[in-house]
Amino acid sequence: GEQVEQLPSILRVQEGSSASINCTYENSASNYFPWYKQEPGENPKLIIDIRSNMERKQTQGLIVLLDKKAKRFSLHITDTQPGDSAMYFCAARYNQGKLIFGQGTKLSIKP
Amino acid sequence: EAAVTQSPRNKVTVTGGNVTLSCRQTNSHNYMYWYRQDTGHGLRLIHYSYGAGNLQIGDVPDGYKATRTTQEDFFLLLELASPSQTSLYFCASSDGQGAGNTLYFGEGSRLIVV
Numbered sequence: 001g002e003q004v005e006q007l008p009s010i011l012r013v014q015e016g017s018s019a020s021i022n023c024t025y026e027n028s029a030s031n032y033f034p035w036y037k038q039e040p041g042e043n044p045k046l047i048i049d050i051r052s053n054m055e056r057k058q059t060q061g062l063i064v065l066l067d068k069k070a071k072r073f074s075l076h077i078t079d080t081q082p083g084d085s086a087m088y089f090c091a092a093r094y095n096q097g098k099l100i101f102g103q104g105t106k107l108s109i110k111p
Numbered sequence: 112e113a114a115v116t117q118s119p120r121n122k123v124t125v126t127g128g129n130v131t132l133s134c135r136q137t138n139s140h141n142y143m144y145w146y147r148q149d150t151g152h153g154l155r156l157i158h159y160s161y162g163a164g165n166l167q168i169g170d171v172p173d174g175y176k177a178t179r180t181t182q183e184d185f186f187l188l189l190e191l192a193s194p195s196q197t198s199l200y201f202c203a204s205s206d207g208q209g210a211g212n213t214l215y216f217g218e219g220s221r222l223i224v225v
Contacts, residue, residue, distance in 0.1 A: 002170075006153070032211060043201060043216035044154070051211065089153055097208025098169070101146075101154040 002027055004092050006102025014110050019077045021105045023090035026071065032093035033066060033073045036101075039086045048075070077107075085109045114138060115217035117202050123223045124192050132187040132220050134202030142205045143185040144214070145169070145177060147198040154201065160185060161208075192224045 006023045013019045023033075034049035050057045050064045050073065057064045063076040073092075077084055090102040115136045124130050136143060144159040156169030158177035166177055174196060176188040189196055202217040 009151070032209075034213070036214075043218050044214075045216070046213050049211070049213075093208070098156060098159075099214060100156075100170075103151055103153040 002094060002098070002100050004090060004100045004102040006090050006105060008105060009103060010106050010108075012108045012110055013080055015081065016079055019080050019084070019107055019109075021075045021088055021090065021107075022072065023074065023092075023102050024070075024072045025092040025100075027092070027094050028068070028071060030071075030092040030094050033064070034091050034093075034099070035062075035064065035075050036089045036091065037086045038089065038104075044087075044089060080107075080109045082109050082111065115202055115204050115215050117200075117217035117220045119220060120218065121221050123225065125225055126193060128189075128192045128224070130189040130192050130222060132189075132200055132202075132222070134185045134187075134217055135183050136185075136202075136204040136215070137183060138204065138206075138215070139182065140204035140206050140215075141182070142208060142212075143179060144203045144205075145175070145185070145187045146201045146203065147171065148201060148219075149198050157187065157200075189222075192222075194224045196222065197224045198222060 031052040036044035037047045038044040048062045066073045088105045091099045093099050118133045145157040146154040155171045159167045160179035179185050200220045203214040205212045
């Protein structure tokens with residue numbers, strides 16, 4: 001299988017708190033897991049990624065965790081700000097190269 | 112940063128109409144992709160190509176043709192547009208398909224089929 005499931009589809013959190021988005025994948029051969037952020041009216045842009053030889057990666061308030069046994073990866077945004085409001089997409093790349101995207105999460109930060 | 116340019120940005124056509132969406136990338140990337148974005152479905156791959164003259168079928172190819180005329184140019188063709196093809200279309204490019212190769216997206220083309 002080549003599905004990527006992403007939850008939740010809608011997420012509202014208070015400014016300053018953390019937000020977490022979870023994705024699961026089916027193909028254990030997946031080796032690359034990027035996260036894209038899409039602001040309203042804009043195109044998706046890569047914000048962080050993790051390869052299968054890592055379990056954790058952190059950059060500028062973003063943390064990505066990868067659990068290969070559970071075939072699960074997650075994005076954690078710490079100290080959320082209004083500028084974090086956007087659509088977020090997870091994705092998984094399989095050996096044959098295609099990038100399969102999750103369904104997306106609409107994150108809203110409440111002031 | 113990679114430059115991927117799409118045209119038209121907005122298009123309205125009638126059922127049965129003929130539509131061509133154009134994409135040009137100026138970064139000498141080998142791979143180009145067409146995705147459609149729909150609420151609840153995320154980004155779904157229609158067609159992709161790894162070089163001029165090459166075409167690979169994606170996950171939702173029905174009703175779409177594509178052609179890669181040069182390394183820079185990738186076209187998506189809807190020869191008999193249907194309302195189910197109303198969507199936001201993104202073109203993207205990448206240097207390769209190995210782990211770590213980033214997708215760079217264009218600005219999107221919104222198509223409405225009435």
